[in-house]
Amino acid sequence: MTPPVDTVLFDIDGTLCEYRRPGNELLAASFEARDVTPFFGIEDYYARYDEFTATTDSADELRAACFAALAADRGYDPELGRAVAEAYTAERDHRNVRFLPGAREAVAALADEHRVGVVTNGAPAMQAQKLAGLDLDDAFEVVVxxxxxxxxxxxxxxxxxxxDALDADPGSSVHVGNSLAADIAGARAAGLRSAWLDDGSVPDPEPDYVLDSMTDLASPPWRR
Structure with missing residues (x-):
């Protein structure tokens, strides 16, 4: 028999919240601020983000390293990439985020009867600002x-x-996230059940639960 769920972990970006000002708009403004014709797109940045997490200590350092590499790959001076990254940092406000529909209510409802935490692929200072901007500073018992x-x-x-921080067992835990590659595959590898925020793609790997929106967590699917 499947044990009841007593612990819920959340992703942040694209699960609980999104930026009010999207990345493609910020990147365009950053190139404009440096009077440079755009030479890569926001998806190029996102695709290479994970390459630099182990060698940088902050989101700003990571972005600078990534933009420098993208510039070099396209035949530009890496310092030009770093200059664009500096402009991006000046434009970005990590507190200027908004809840995805139903996310605020989902956190509040699940926290009443579950241990709740966060597992996010993001720099500590940056993600702390987002949680503060959502007024979730003290909502979670652990943030990894x-x-x-x-x-x-x-x-x-x-x-x-x-x-471990929550003294919880993987078999009675669920991770909620929007990324099949990071959240669903990661939860499966760790022995947790997973709830995927459907983006319209074909799910691979297959999550345990599919959410049309975070509103679905008002009545958790593992209780239906």
Whole structure:
């Protein structure tokens, strides 16, 4: 018999919240601020983000290293990439985030009867600002910054670290996230059940639960 769920871990970006000002808009403004014709897109940045988590100590350092590498790959001076990254940092406000529909209510409802925590692929200072901007500073019993406190998701270690802090068992825990590659694969590797925020793609790996929106967690699917 499947044990009841007593612990819920959340991803942050794209699960609990999103930036009010999207990344593609910020990147365009950053190139404009440096009077440079854009030479890469926001998806290029996102695709290479994880390459730099182990060698940098903050989101700003990571972005600078990534933008420098993207510039060099395209035949530009890496320092030009760093200059664009500096402009991006000046434009970005990590507190300027908003809840995804139903996310605020989901956290509040689940916290009433579950241990709750966060496992996020994001720098500590940056993610702390987001939680503060959402007024969730004290909502979670543990926050693990994968890629900084532990290897990045989908490595199972950050999930195990969160569960150890909560004295929780993987078999009675669920991780909620939007990324199949990071959240769902990582939860599976760590022995947790997973709830995936559907983005319309074909799920691979297959999550245990599929959410049309975070509103679905008002009545958790593991109780239906």
């Amino acid at each position: 910054h994968a890629g900084y406190d532990a290897p990045a998701k989908p490595d199972p270690e950050p999930f195990h670290r969160a569960l």
